Amino acid sequence: MRQLSFEVCPEAAPLSSAAPVRSVPKGSMTEVIVSEGSALQPFQLLPVLALCSDQKRWLMWLSPSQNLNKQWLAKAGISDSPVLHLNTQVATQFDLCIKALRSGKSHLIVEWSGELAADTRQLLRRVAEENGSHLFIVRGE
Template identity: 35%
Template sequence: MNALAYQNRSVTHHINGHYQAGLEEQPVITQGIVSEMVFREDQPWMSQLILLPLLRQLSQQARWQLWITPGQKLNRQWLVSAGLPLSKVMHVQARQEQQPTTVSAMARALKSGNYSVVIGWLPEELSDQERLLLQQSAEEGQAIGFIMRPVSRVNLSDRQNFGIKIQSNLYH
């Protein structure tokens, strides 16, 4: 199932010393999608590097962005410095231990069609039933759902055992 279509946007290309108008294809969400980002709590900047360009692009839509965070307020200065318009960001604080409530709130928001993206922080992995509920809701509302989940220490140690070390003479 393809979650992206392409919208033509006019751009200017420099060809043989002259600027010419052309078309650049930009992805636009036409179907819903849910994605999960597992992150290390000691490296929050990594998820910011990945998400911020997409969130800035989605902020150009007429719809809102909903952030459901565990007990912390969003820093307004950080949002502005990240290039996200405060006028399109809604924030709901959820209790860390209330994953079913957070999943239910995400599903309602995704289904409504009022949000281009719904970002929820969850302490544990989703069940298959929760994942299906979110996916169906995102498809109905043509929205993106991001599940942010910290890596547990158990998962982190397991991943190191299964990791592959790639040697390269480019760096030696």
């Protein structure tokens, strides 16, 4: 198995002595497509979200299925992090996701049910980037 190394590059030093202008950090969207019976479970991405930024943000898991378990969080090393699980349905997942992203207070994992249209995907990516949130969408084939 190949191991990937991730590094966080510090911001470049400003050229002037003036204090650097702080802006909302750029967010991102990652889409993971899993096949039925995949070894990857969406809750396994929670530690990745915890490492996404040094900001104090909620980690949200939006899913139509299983609830979070304290043992999972402890095994993932994030039992002290603020984690929120919300059950969603196809009819509410988009609105809930947009509201969470626009608040700029959380990073999200969404177990997406149903189709994900190109325009919906573009809007989710844009809102995540604008609000400094990291969004993982996990969906089946």
